Amino acid sequence: MSKSNLTRRGLIKTGAVAGAAGLTLPTYLRADGHSGFTNAPTGSTVTLGFNVPQSGPYADEGADELRAYELAVEHLNGGGDGGLLNTFSSKALDGTGILGKKVEYVTGDTQTKSDAARASARSMIEKDGAIMITGGSSSGVAVAVQALCQEAGVIFMAGLTHSNDTTGKDKKANGFRHFFNSYMTGAALAPVLANNYGTDRKAYHLTADYNWGYTTEEAVRTSTEAMGWETVGTVLTPLTQTDFSSYIAPVLQSDADVLVLNHYGGNMVNSLTNAVQFGLRERVANGKNFEIVVPLYSRLMAKGAGENVKGIFGSTNWHWSLQDEGSKAFVKSFGTKYGFPPSQAAHTCYVQALLYADAVQRAGSFNPCAVGEALKDFSFDGMGNGPTLYRGEDHQCFKDVLVVKGKENPTSEFDLLEIVEITPVEQVTYDASIFGGELGACNPGA
Amino acid sequence: MLGLNKQDTRLLLLVVILTMAAPFILNPFPEGSAMAQFNAGYPDLMQRFVIFGIFAIGFNILFGLTGYLSFGHAAFLGIGSYAAMWMFKVLGMNVLPALALSVIMSGIFAVFIGYISLRRSGIYFSILTLAFAMMSYSLAYSVLATDMDGPDKQGLLQKGLTGGETGLQLTLQDPRILGQQTTAEGNIPVPSLFGLEMRSAAELNVGDWVFTFSAGYYFAAFVMLLSFYLSIRIFRSPFGLVLKSIKSNQQRLNYTGMNPKPYMLAAFVISGMYAGLAGGLMASMDPLAGPERMFWTASGEVVLMTILGGVGTLIGPVLGAGAIKYMENILSKINSDILHTWFAFLPDGLEDFVVAIIYPFIGKGWHLTLGIIFMLVVIFLPGGLVQGGQKIAGMFRGKKAADEKADGKTTPAE
Numbered sequence: 079m080s081k082s083n084l085t086r087r088g089l090i091k092t093g094a095v096a097g098a099a100g101l102t103l104p105t106y107l108r109a110d111g112h113s114g115f116t117n118a119p120t121g122s123t124v125t126l127g128f129n130v131p132q133s134g135p136y137a138d139e140g141a142d143e144l145r146a147y148e149l150a151v152e153h154l155n156g157g158g159d160g161g162l163l164n165t166f167s168s169k170a171l172d173g174t175g176i177l178g179k180k181v182e183y184v185t186g187d188t189q190t191k192s193d194a195a196r197a198s199a200r201s202m203i204e205k206d207g208a209i210m211i212t213g214g215s216s217s218g219v220a221v222a223v224q225a226l227c228q229e230a231g232v233i234f235m236a237g238l239t240h241s242n243d244t245t246g247k248d249k250k251a252n253g254f255r256h257f258f259n260s261y262m263t264g265a266a267l268a269p270v271l272a273n274n275y276g277t278d279r280k281a282y283h284l285t286a287d288y289n290w291g292y293t294t295e296e297a298v299r300t301s302t303e304a305m306g307w308e309t310v311g312t313v314l315t316p317l318t319q320t321d322f323s324s325y326i327a328p329v330l331q332s333d334a335d336v337l338v339l340n341h342y343g344g345n346m347v348n349s350l351t352n353a354v355q356f357g358l359r360e361r362v363a364n365g366k367n368f369e370i371v372v373p374l375y376s377r378l379m380a381k382g383a384g385e386n387v388k389g390i391f392g393s394t395n396w397h398w399s400l401q402d403e404g405s406k407a408f409v410k411s412f413g414t415k416y417g418f419p420p421s422q423a424a425h426t427c428y429v430q431a432l433l434y435a436d437a438v439q440r441a442g443s444f445n446p447c448a449v450g451e452a453l454k455d456f457s458f459d460g461m462g463n464g465p466t467l468y469r470g471e472d473h474q475c476f477k478d479v480l481v482v483k484g485k486e487n488p489t490s491e492f493d494l495l496e497i498v499e500i501t502p503v504e505q506v507t508y509d510a511s512i513f514g515g516e517l518g519a520c521n522p523g524a
Numbered sequence: 525m526l527g528l529n530k531q532d533t534r535l536l537l538l539v540v541i542l543t544m545a546a547p548f549i550l551n552p553f554p555e556g557s558a559m560a561q562f563n564a565g566y567p568d569l570m571q572r573f574v575i576f577g578i579f580a581i582g583f584n585i586l587f588g589l590t591g592y593l594s595f596g597h598a599a600f601l602g603i604g605s606y607a608a609m610w611m612f613k614v615l616g617m618n619v620l621p622a623l624a625l626s627v628i629m630s631g632i633f634a635v636f637i638g639y640i641s642l643r644r645s646g647i648y649f650s651i652l653t654l655a656f657a658m659m660s661y662s663l664a665y666s667v668l669a670t671d672m673d674g675p676d677k678q679g680l681l682q683k684g685l686t687g688g689e690t691g692l693q694l695t696l697q698d699p700r701i702l703g704q705q706t707t708a709e710g711n712i713p714v715p716s717l718f719g720l721e722m723r724s725a726a727e728l729n730v731g732d733w734v735f736t737f738s739a740g741y742y743f744a745a746f747v748m749l750l751s752f753y754l755s756i757r758i759f760r761s762p763f764g765l766v767l768k769s770i771k772s773n774q775q776r777l778n779y780t781g782m783n784p785k786p787y788m789l790a791a792f793v794i795s796g797m798y799a800g801l802a803g804g805l806m807a808s809m810d811p812l813a814g815p816e817r818m819f820w821t822a823s824g825e826v827v828l829m830t831i832l833g834g835v836g837t838l839i840g841p842v843l844g845a846g847a848i849k850y851m852e853n854i855l856s857k858i859n860s861d862i863l864h865t866w867f868a869f870l871p872d873g874l875e876d877f878v879v880a881i882i883y884p885f886i887g888k889g890w891h892l893t894l895g896i897i898f899m900l901v902v903i904f905l906p907g908g909l910v911q912g913g914q915k916i917a918g919m920f921r922g923k924k925a926a927d928e929k930a931d932g933k934t935t936p937a938e
Contacts, residue, residue: 133888185859192691192814196567200810201853204736205566218690222812225693229714229811231725247682248693251711287666287688314666317689367884516696519710 114294115445116231117207118524124179124444126151126431127186127208129199129223130237130392133448134190135317135344136215138378139423142211143237144185145416150431153411154181161411162432163265165404165460170439177438184208190215190317199223203230209444210235212430215343217241217290224253224325231523233446235430238423240342240374241290242297245474246513251520252446254473256433256454257426261508262288262374263393264297266479266501268305270391275336275369277306282334284325284349286341287314294340298373304318310334315341315349322349326356335363338371346372347382354386375482380420380494387484387494394480397495405463419492429461433468447520465503471510473517479506532756535838539752543745546570547735554732558866561858565852567738571809574741574748575802580829580841581755582750582798586791587827588836591771592642595650595823596657599637600630600796602664602818604803605847606685608680609692609813613680617713619722619743619808623801630800631793638792642785645774651898657823664815665689691814694764715808717743722808740809747805748842751798757792767791782814800828828894832901834908843909846896855890 119125123211128147131140150517154160156173165230175181184206186198195214202208205479211227212235215219227234228250236244240263245255281302285291291314299309311332315325326349329337337358341349353359353370361368372379375392398409398419408428412420420428437452438444454470463477481499488494528536542549551565564570583597604626611622641652669688672681680699686692694712699705707713715722722740758764766787769777779782807813816822825848833844863879863886870878885893905911 099556184857187856191816192689192812193816196810196812197572197853200568201857204568205563219688222693222814225812226810228711243690248690414765518696518706518712521709521711 090103090188114522115447117203117209119179119207119209119444122179123182124176125206125208126181126183126434127199127202127206127211128183128213129186129188129195129202129211130213130427131190131215131219132185132187136190136238136342137344138382139215139238139343139376139421140188140213142378142421142424143215143427146214146412146420146428147183147431149412149415150428151181151183151433152415154432154435158415159407159411160426162404162408162461165407166432166436167459168436168440170436171432174202176435177442177444183434188214188216188219188223190219192218195219195223196226199226200230203227203232208232210434211436213237213427214239216288217244217293218288219465220244220255221248221289224248224250228252228518228521231446231521233434233449234436237427237430239290240294242293242513243289243515245472246293247515249472249474249515249517251450251517252474252513254430254433254450254468256430256468256475258393258395258477258479258506259261259474260294260373262299262506263294263507264301265506266391266481266499267298267371267391268301270481270499271307271371272305272392279307279336279366279369280310280334280364281307281336281371282329282332283312283336283338283340284322284329285312285314286345287316290342291340294373295338298338298340298371300453307336315345317345319345320348322352323356324354325349326358328355329358330356330361333364335366336369336371338373340373342374342376343379344382346379350386350390374399375495376422377419377492377494378423380484381491388486390484392482394482394495395422397422397480397482397492397497398425399460399495399497400480402462402464404460408462425462432461445522447522450520467503469510471517472513472515474510476503476507478503525716526753527758528760532760532838534755536749536753538685539842540749541837543574543749544742546573546741546745547737551733551735552645555734556732561862562854564854565736567723567741567802568810569849569853570738570741571744571805572853573846574744575805575809576826576829576845576849577842578748578751579580579799579802579826580833580845581751582795582802583826584795584830584836584841585755585758585767585798585852586795587830588841589767589771590788590791592645592788592792593650593827594641594653594792594795595820595827596637596653596655596660597799597826598818598820598822599653599657599660600634600799601803601822602660602813602815603630603633604800605807605813605817606664606692606803608804608807609811612694612715612807613698614701616700617715618703619715619717619804622715622808623747623804626800626804626807627797628800630803631797634793634796634800635789638789638796641791642788654820654823658817658820661815661818661820664818686815687813689815694811716812729905742747744805744809747801751801752838752842754793759838763787763790801907828898832898832908834910837908837910840908840910847897847909851890851894851897853895855886856888858886860887 097280106354130143152158153163155175177228184202186202187193209235215238217239220236224234234253240259242260283295285295291458339349359366370390372390372392376392380387409419437449441448441452454466456468459465466475466477479501480497482495483498485496547565551563553559553563587593607626607629608622611625615621637656641649664686668686669684672684673679698837720739725736725738728735770784829848830841834840860883867875867878
């Protein structure tokens with residue numbers, strides 16, 4: 079301020095001018111809402127918010143998720159080869175955006191931290207007017223952002239989140255998940271482990287110290303103990319850990335003959351590499367070969383861990399080598415655009431974006447409550463997982479689960495996992511009430 | 525006015541005007557224009573500005589006055605947030621009791637941590653506070669986050685005292701004995717001040733401009749003004765003078781027969797309570813408390829804010845907090861696509877070149893920009909942004925003084 083004119087008279091003058099201007103200007107209250115829900119799209123476009131980890135241990139997954147979202151937006155707006163729109167059993171979408179509005183998007187970085195993820199989601203809702211938030215590559219983040227979306231009155235389409243809590247204890251009426259969960263992993267993986275490794279094994283768990291780690295450890299423990307395995311040790315490891323040597327050494331001292339790595343992303347790449355360096359795979363304990371199990375697998379992790387994944391069992395939501403029409407169509411359009419096959423994270427995010435768009439189209443409205451109704455108990459096919467049901471009680475998708483194994487003789491740098499078994503959906507279905515929690519009522523905000 | 529001298533009154537008025545007009549000042553660009561990217565006038569960020577302003581003001585009372593560098597102040601921020609969340613869960617959604625408990629709890633912790641840490645000074649004091657903060661972080665992250673009411677029950681403590689990595693959240697089952705447990709629609713109620721919801725907002729459309737007035741922001745801004753006023757009074761009080769003398773020469777103070785310990789502890793506790801208040805407000809604006817806000821990087825951030833703005837000045841910490849939060853939220857959201865649209869007018873090769881040069885400093889590289897600005901400020905403006913402001917003002921004033929002499933008038937220097 080070069081020249082201040084702070085006299086009493088000057089202040090009254092400016093105050094009066096500002097007051098008069100304020101009174102005559104057209105105003106409206108967002109709270110009164112011309113259309114009754116948060117961020118109702120008014121122009122010819124609609125904005126979606128993609129909230130993915132761009133830094134931290136899940137940055138690789140986040141980058142792939144973002145690619146998938148960009149592809150989904152392209153297909154929704156009628157670009158590219160249409161991808162899964164051609165194989166999707168619902169034909170409501172026609173490549174003219176959503177309800178005739180062109181799809182635009184904003185992105186945010188969750189940093190794999192609940193606080194940062196919520197801040198980024200809030201800024202997308204408040205600043206950019208996002209009507210739906212999707213993404214997340216950590217269950218802690220997904221649960222936190224889902225709660226935020228419930229408060230703000232927008233739909234949350236969960237991306238890669240595998241914890242039981244997302245659609246269990248912490249389920250919300252505005253939140254929906256396509257990905258499978260820890261319980262399903264345990265139910266699908268245990269019989270395969272029993273067939274291959276026998277029923278008298280002693281397991282040692284290393285578990286990522288957060289929401290997803292806990293429920294995965296619990297699910298795998300429960301289902302393997304039911305077959306006769308014994309759990310001899312469980313140790314929690316910090317999510318930000320990059321060197322697991324100090325956690326692997328005690329495994330050698332224990333009488334365990336199986337190591338279960340409840341780790342994902344960069345964590346798993348590092349812990350598995352450390353375990354192999356310590357010679358665990360050549361080890362013989364209790365007269366049996368020592369084995370390593372990774373409950374949740376992805377191609378990105380297999381790529382990161384390289385040679386070390388050979389022969390290691392795990393479960394996955396989807397794999398690009400599936401031969402159904404949907405999977406082939408998705409791998410083709412993703413591969414054409416980016417030059418390599420998509421990961422399971424990319425697949426679930428792409429499918430979620432399409433499912434949301436389809437639900438809006440069928441409901442004929444962007445209102446979160448109408449969209450929620452359209453998604454509830456919705457059965458669909460052609461998305462790469464076979465016939466799938468969006469269960470109304472907990473907003474969880476039910477579909478077949480893949481048990482996979484690190485390939486012994488990979489033919490290319492992408493061909494790292496082979497499908498051992500496709501566990502039918504009946505075997506992994508559970509009662510919606512076992513995890514507790516309440517959906518509450520849908521919140522349209524405003 | 526209000527027991528302040530003329531200069532302080534003017535400063536307070538300036539801050540009042542800035543905070544009240546923030547929705548206009550921070551939204552200078554019309555909606556939909558390319559520059560709208562730089563608008564910061566949305567509720568979440570405005571709330572952060574004032575909340576971290578409070579945090580930095582409180583930190584400045586300790587660091588700016590006594591010179592004791594606490595490297596664990598974020599612990600109090602976290603404690604304040606958890607305390608407020610528990611009030612929301614148990615008592616009801618009114619923010620006033622929540623803020624009261626935040627301040628009290630962080631005060632209690634500050635007495636304990638301060639009593640032990642203040643036995644040492646200098647780097648040892650910093651390390652002790654850092655250790656306490658990291659202990660609080662681990663407690664919140666896992667130790668206190670275990671199921672405390674039995675695996676088969678779904679009670680209040682099913683995720684422990686702190687909720688672990690996901691953070692402490694509200695649930696539909698929380699008792700909320702003084703308020704409504706669920707809203708009429710069957711949802712979790714939102715934090716409010718006697719019915720005025722913190723997340724409610726009004727919008728004003730003027731041509732292409734959209735200004736958002738958020739109830740939560742104005743409440744937080746009001747609390748910040750109170751905190752700011754209180755800090756001016758502390759700075760100007762005899763108590764503040766003792767604190768300043770601790771900074772300049774503690775030994776001399778000892779020799780004059782004065783025991784500085786109680787004063788330092790008082791300053792530590794006051795500044796801890798400020799942090800607790802900020803934490804409580806954070807939970808009131810967005811009802812979730814995560815352990816990350818106690819992590820040492822969060823403690824480091826407030827040190828940066830204070831130094832960037834100007835240590836020991838009244839308004840410096842608020843400016844520093846604003847500058848850092850602005851960069852964190854606005855700069856970090858610019859991605860390479862946006863850069864390409866900005867420089868689309870350049871020829872292709874040049875466009876890619878310019879984008880490649882700028883790209884490392886935006887998006888997730890915003891820390892790099894912050895680091896450079898911080899270095900420049902520390903080297904060229906050791907007094908922080910406030911010193912920069914004074915220098916600019918001094919340049920104009922020099923001119924003005926010359927003009928006035930020519931007129932033959934004399935006015936008192938500002």
